[in-house]
Amino acid sequence: MPDGLAIDVRGMTKRFGDRVAVDHVDLQVRTGEICGFLGPNGSGKTTFIRMLCGLLRADAGSGTCLGYDVITQSEAIKRQVGYMTQRFSFYEDLSIHENLDFVARMYSMANRREAVRDTLERLGLSERRNQLAGELSGGWKQRLALAACMIHDPKLLLLDEPTAGVDPKARREFWEEIHQLAGQGLTFLITTHYMDEAERCHRLAFIASGKLLTFGTVSDVVRQSHLTTWSVSGPDLHTLAEHLRGRPGIQQAVSFGSMLHVSGDNAAALEQAIAPFRNEQYDWRQVEPGLEDVFIHLMGTSRDGAPA
Amino acid sequence: MRTHQPFSLARCWAMVVKEFVQMRRDRVTFGMMIGIPMIQLILFGFAINSDPKHLPAAVVLADHGSLGRTVLYGIQNSGYFNLVRLVKTESEGHDVLARGEAQFVINIPEDFSRDLLRGDRPSVLLEADATDPAATSNAIGSLRTVLTSALQHDLKGPLSFLAATNEPIDLRIHALYNPEAITQYNIVPGLMGVVLTMTMVMITGLAITRERERGTMENLLSMPTRPLEVLIGKIIPYIFVGYVQVALILAAAYFLFDVPMVGNLGLLLVVALVFIAANLAMGITFSTVAKNQLQAMQMSFFFFLPSLLLSGFMFPFRGMPEWAQALGEVFPLTHFLRIVRGILLKGNGLNDVALQLWQIALFTAVALTIGVKRYRQTLD
Numbered sequence: 001m002p003d004g005l006a007i008d009v010r011g012m013t014k015r016f017g018d019r020v021a022v023d024h025v026d027l028q029v030r031t032g033e034i035c036g037f038l039g040p041n042g043s044g045k046t047t048f049i050r051m052l053c054g055l056l057r058a059d060a061g062s063g064t065c066l067g068y069d070v071i072t073q074s075e076a077i078k079r080q081v082g083y084m085t086q087r088f089s090f091y092e093d094l095s096i097h098e099n100l101d102f103v104a105r106m107y108s109m110a111n112r113r114e115a116v117r118d119t120l121e122r123l124g125l126s127e128r129r130n131q132l133a134g135e136l137s138g139g140w141k142q143r144l145a146l147a148a149c150m151i152h153d154p155k156l157l158l159l160d161e162p163t164a165g166v167d168p169k170a171r172r173e174f175w176e177e178i179h180q181l182a183g184q185g186l187t188f189l190i191t192t193h194y195m196d197e198a199e200r201c202h203r204l205a206f207i208a209s210g211k212l213l214t215f216g217t218v219s220d221v222v223r224q225s226h227l228t229t230w231s232v233s234g235p236d237l238h239t240l241a242e243h244l245r246g247r248p249g250i251q252q253a254v255s256f257g258s259m260l261h262v263s264g265d266n267a268a269a270l271e272q273a274i275a276p277f278r279n280e281q282y283d284w285r286q287v288e289p290g291l292e293d294v295f296i297h298l299m300g301t302s303r304d305g306a307p308a
Numbered sequence: 309m310r311t312h313q314p315f316s317l318a319r320c321w322a323m324v325v326k327e328f329v330q331m332r333r334d335r336v337t338f339g340m341m342i343g344i345p346m347i348q349l350i351l352f353g354f355a356i357n358s359d360p361k362h363l364p365a366a367v368v369l370a371d372h373g374s375l376g377r378t379v380l381y382g383i384q385n386s387g388y389f390n391l392v393r394l395v396k397t398e399s400e401g402h403d404v405l406a407r408g409e410a411q412f413v414i415n416i417p418e419d420f421s422r423d424l425l426r427g428d429r430p431s432v433l434l435e436a437d438a439t440d441p442a443a444t445s446n447a448i449g450s451l452r453t454v455l456t457s458a459l460q461h462d463l464k465g466p467l468s469f470l471a472a473t474n475e476p477i478d479l480r481i482h483a484l485y486n487p488e489a490i491t492q493y494n495i496v497p498g499l500m501g502v503v504l505t506m507t508m509v510m511i512t513g514l515a516i517t518r519e520r521e522r523g524t525m526e527n528l529l530s531m532p533t534r535p536l537e538v539l540i541g542k543i544i545p546y547i548f549v550g551y552v553q554v555a556l557i558l559a560a561a562y563f564l565f566d567v568p569m570v571g572n573l574g575l576l577l578v579v580a581l582v583f584i585a586a587n588l589a590m591g592i593t594f595s596t597v598a599k600n601q602l603q604a605m606q607m608s609f610f611f612f613l614p615s616l617l618l619s620g621f622m623f624p625f626r627g628m629p630e631w632a633q634a635l636g637e638v639f640p641l642t643h644f645l646r647i648v649r650g651i652l653l654k655g656n657g658l659n660d661v662a663l664q665l666w667q668i669a670l671f672t673a674v675a676l677t678i679g680v681k682r683y684r685q686t687l688d
């Protein structure tokens with residue numbers, strides 16, 4: 001692959017009628033990298049991923065995916081990409097085994113039987129291989145879909161909320177496997193709404209209202225946000241939060257267990273705003289902003305900037 | 309890098325396997341595919357009998373010779389006529405007709421036997437109550453043959469010259485009907501085409517829209533498939549279903565309805581393949597155009613209706629106005645009906661049906677081409 005970039009696209013744009021779902025998004029993802037793709041509901045994540053694998057025609061934009069032209073060579077891209085759809089899209093009236101077998105046939109795999117068997121074993125579904133996919137629980141459906149989109153040894157995986165509804169243990173196993181595969185040179189673009197998962201990514205892209213707002217490592221993203229965060233503990237934080245919200249300089253006051261995180265992008269203004277509440281009742285401490293603080297902040301700014 | 313194959317048999321086969329499994333699981337649809345031909349067979353085959361027999365007939369027998377009686381025996385034995393009364397005069401016969409006590413009056417004139425033996429071609433007059441032409445037309449149509457064969461035994465030896473002349477009797481019929489009236493055994497073979505049109509178009513009409521509605525299309529499209537692989541892969545399993553229907557109807561035609569099978573059944577099965585493919589291709593094309601399953605069903609229906617009405621199944625083809633005939637020529641059913649009747653009833657061979665077959669094949673090719681063109685490889 002040229003320049004070691006698995007995904008290298010510029011100006012990707014998609015309109016549905018008057019509505020711009022994805023607005024001139026540039027994205028570069030290095031081979032072997034896990035890129036987290038974050039953004040609020042309806043921000044255009046799914047739409048962007050669909051354009052990458054040729055499921056939607058881009059209205060503008062150019063670039064390559066695994067070295068193939070993203071506009072003209074989607075056939076070639078499809079053969080080496082594993083795309084896991086957000087909504088379960090395997091056949092509910094086929095059994096687990098039949099679904100996997102269908103996918104393996106579609107990719108004309110030489111060692112089809114072994115591949116299907118191995119996948120079943122890795123999933124721990126060998127015994128339930130003849131169960132209809134539609135009868136699986138939500139989390140198991142996710143796991144089946146994930147296994148199915150990896151069956152043909154793709155080089156790039158586009159996973160649209162792969163862990164939605166998956167239990168914590170399975171999620172941990174999933175992320176361990178992802179890191180192991182990335183170590184072997186696979187590239188991942190993963191959308192998620194979980195902040196703990198976002199922190200496990202090599203790089204993060206944050207998109208809101210179709211626009212890419214920030215891109216970089218976790219610490220890059222935190223730094224670029226210019227956010228200052230204070231953590232406060234004490235009695236009746238709920239009332240305190242009510243008092244704090246809406247004061248100039250304070251952009252958010254969010255509860256984290258027994259603490260309240262108060263953030264703003266102007267450190268001086270923030271300090272001034274909280275000054276009246278810094279008494280012996282409360283324990284104030286300046287902390288490193290968490291990803292969630294940053295994202296909620298980004299969501300807030302994008303909403304302010306958004307036309308509709 | 310592998311060059312991309314334009315058509316992969318393996319991927320097409322993957323579709324076929326998948327569709328077969330889904331079809332097997334979808335008991336309701338599968339049951340419908342078998343149930344529809346059965347219901348139609350029962351409705352059209354038994355309930356709507358367009359080939360009624362044993363129609364009551366009155367006779368005016370003025371002849372004193374023996375041949376007049378021979379003729380009457382022949383008429384009675386044909387099965388179409390049931391000679392219920394002997395009346396004295398023609399006007400008495402008319403009364404019987406008017407009252408509906410008989411549907412026909414057969415007049416055998418005075419000196420019928422004598423004139424026949426002299427070679428004077430005596431006339432026999434058949435008067436028919438034509439209020440329901442469909443009911444009587446078959447009986448009328450059969451009468452000429454019935455008369456000739458009835459006399460075969462008697463016109464032997466020195467009289468054989470009479471049998472050799474085209475028509476020893478001058479048959480006159482009052483109340484004529486449409487020249488290509490629904491003929492004997494028309495319905496059941498035709499039903500094969502009707503059932504196939506209805507079910508095949510409908511079932512594949514749902515094929516692509518169902519994938520869209522269930523969301524599985526997104527997955528299918530994300531795999532390296534080509535339109536033709538998907539479309540053909542979805543068609544093939546239903547060819548099998550089509551043959552089950554053909555077998556069912558042929559068996560019913562043979563065992564229940566005694567439809568003669570003069571021609572080559574093997575040829576019929578080959579022709580059926582082309583016809584089944586034509587309907588499946590039409591359905592799959594609807595499926596690529598329709599937005600959802602409901603639309604696909606509606607399109608299938610709007611295809612089925614004119615097929616049924618204009619193909620010559622419901623109404624005699626030649627009896628339709630010219631524009632309707634021209635339109636009818638487009639539908640595969642029109643050609644298939646001619647072929648089935650040709651093979652089963654007339655014993656047609658490949659040469660006789662080639663022209664019709666070619667037109668069905670052309671239809672298939674056009675439909676499939678539109679389908680491939682309309683098949684969207686993207687979700688927008």
Ligand SMILES: Nc1ncnc2c1ncn2[C@@H]1O[C@H](COP(=O)(O)OP(=O)(O)OP(=O)(O)O)[C@@H](O)[C@H]1O
Nearest residue numbers: 016020021039040041042043044045046047048086
């Ligand atoms: N087929 C479509 N037709 C019209 N509008 C669409 C279509 N698909 C998506 N949109 C719109 O495009 C925008 C982006 O949708 P998209 O599904 O990409 O969001 P998302 O980031 O994946 O959201 P979520 O986190 O809820 O999955 C939304 O406003 C949505 O309504």
Ligand SMILES: [Mg+2]
Nearest residue numbers: 045046086160
């Ligand atoms: Mg989405």
